[in-house]
Amino acid sequence: MYNAAVKTDTNSRYTLKIVHDTDALDPREGNDNFSTLVCWHRRYDLGDKHDYNDGDDFFRALVRENYSEKAVFEYVKEGRSDSLTLEYNASTHEWELKEYDDYFKKWFDCGSYTPPLIENSGILCDDIIENMTTKDLKLFAEEKHLIEPLYLYDHTIQSISMRSFHGRAHHADWDSGVVGFAYVSHEDISKEYGDTSPENIEKARQLMSAEVETYDCYIRGECYGFQLFRDGEEVDSCWGFLGSFDEALEGIREYLPEDAVPLVESTAYGDDDPEYEPGDEEYQEEIE
Numbered sequence: 001m002y003n004a005a006v007k008t009d010t011n012s013r014y015t016l017k018i019v020h021d022t023d024a025l026d027p028r029e030g031n032d033n034f035s036t037l038v039c040w041h042r043r044y045d046l047g048d049k050h051d052y053n054d055g056d057d058f059f060r061a062l063v064r065e066n067y068s069e070k071a072v073f074e075y076v077k078e079g080r081s082d083s084l085t086l087e088y089n090a091s092t093h094e095w096e097l098k099e100y101d102d103y104f105k106k107w108f109d110c111g112s113y114t115p116p117l118i119e120n121s122g123i124l125c126d127d128i129i130e131n132m133t134t135k136d137l138k139l140f141a142e143e144k145h146l147i148e149p150l151y152l153y154d155h156t157i158q159s160i161s162m163r164s165f166h167g168r169a170h171h172a173d174w175d176s177g178v179v180g181f182a183y184v185s186h187e188d189i190s191k192e193y194g195d196t197s198p199e200n201i202e203k204a205r206q207l208m209s210a211e212v213e214t215y216d217c218y219i220r221g222e223c224y225g226f227q228l229f230r231d232g233e234e235v236d237s238c239w240g241f242l243g244s245f246d247e248a249l250e251g252i253r254e255y256l257p258e259d260a261v262p263l264v265e266s267t268a269y270g271d272d273d274p275e276y277e278p279g280d281e282e283y284q285e286e287i288e
Contacts, residue, residue: 013230013231013259014228014229014230014259014260014263015228015229015230015232016226016227016228016229016256016260016263016264016267017226017227017228017229018224018225018226018248018249018252018267019224019225019226019227020221020223020224020225021223021224021225021239021240021241022223023239024218024223024239024240024242025240026218027211027214027215027218027242028047028048028215033048033211034184034188034192034204034207034208034211035182035183035184035207035208035211035212036048036182036183036184037150037180037181037182037211037212037215038050038052038058038180038181038183039150039152039179039180040052040054040055040179040180041152041179044152044158046152046160046179046180046219047150047180047215055134055180055181056134056137058181059134059137059138059140059141060129060130060132060137062137062141062144062145062183063129063132063137063140063141064129066141066144066145066185067140067144069121069122069124069125070118070121072124072125072128072129073086073117073121073124073125073128075128075140076097076128077117080139080140081132081136081140082100082133082135082136083099083100083131083132083133083135083136084097084098084099084100084110084128084131084132084136085097085098085100085107086098086128088115089112092112093114093115094112094113094114094115095112095113095114095115095117095124096109096111096112096113097109097110097111097112097113097124097127097128097131098110099131110127110131111123111124111127144185144186144187145183145184145185145186146183146184146185146186146189146201146204146205146208147181147182147183148162148181148182148183148205148208148209149162149178149180149181149182150162150178150179150180150181150182150212151163151164151165151176151177151178151179152176152177152178152179153165153169153172153175153176154175154176155169155170155171155172155175155176157220157221158219158220159216159219159220160179160212160215160216160219161212161213161216162182162208162209162212164176182208182211182212184204184208189201189204192204192207214242214243217242217243217244218242222242222243222244222245222248223240223241223242224239224241224242224245224248224252225237225238225239225240225241226238226241226252226255228256228260236255236256238252238255249264249267252264
């Protein structure tokens with residue numbers, strides 16, 4: 001987070017001071033968030049807490065937790081996988097699982113299973129999940145989840161988004177990339193909106209995006225608080241306003257007595273704090 005000051009405004013009776021909240025609560029902790037953010041980074045602890053080693057580990061967990069063993073092998077048997085096939089060999093009287101290797105451009109045997117498949121479903125299910133490509137795992141998991149990539153921009157300041165930073169931030173080709181995923185189950189979407197119609201899926205995506213934007217404000221340091229003084233004595237204060245400076249002002253306005261509200265109109269972002277570092281606001285120009 002960065003530290004910058006905002007101007008203090010005074011009228012005949014009140015003084016309003018707005019500053020960055022350097023101890024703002026992480027919006028991913030203690031809140032009833034609609035979506036879950038899973039991230040992996042060697043230097044930063046981002047998103048929600050989890051025990052997944054990487055993206056494949058995360059997708060495998062979603063598949064194992066949400067699909068029966070029969071559903072897993074039928075996914076391949078019905079030809080929905082791009083990289084695995086499950087076919088019956090009449091000469092050996094066995095079902096054969098094969099994986100396509102893009103490098104060698106050929107199919108390789110992963111295992112064989114005596115019928116009926118349901119009697120070998122546990123071993124077969126594990127073999128399928130372990131040999132699925134990342135693309136297959138994600139496509140399968142998306143049958144019961146809304147999943148969106150999370151991008152991190154790390155240049156002077158950190159920023160997270162469901163949109164790629166390429167083309168809208170300086171040096172994004174080198175200083176940005178996928179850092180994880182945001183997701184919500186179709187079951188939770190139905191609880192929130194009634195069903196998983198295309199319209200409601202889009203509503204869920206917008207809500208998930210809004211939660212990511214709130215978290216983005218937090219890691220960027222766009223967190224504010226205010227102190228209100230009357231005749232030199234502090235009479236009110238509040239912290240934890242996340243968003244742009246203008247958005248914070250709108251929230252602060254609701255907390256002020258009527259005769260102090262005009263101070264909000266004249267309050268502007270300032271640089272009069274001795275701890276203020278001018279380089280920290282470059283982000284505002286870097287991202288369009």
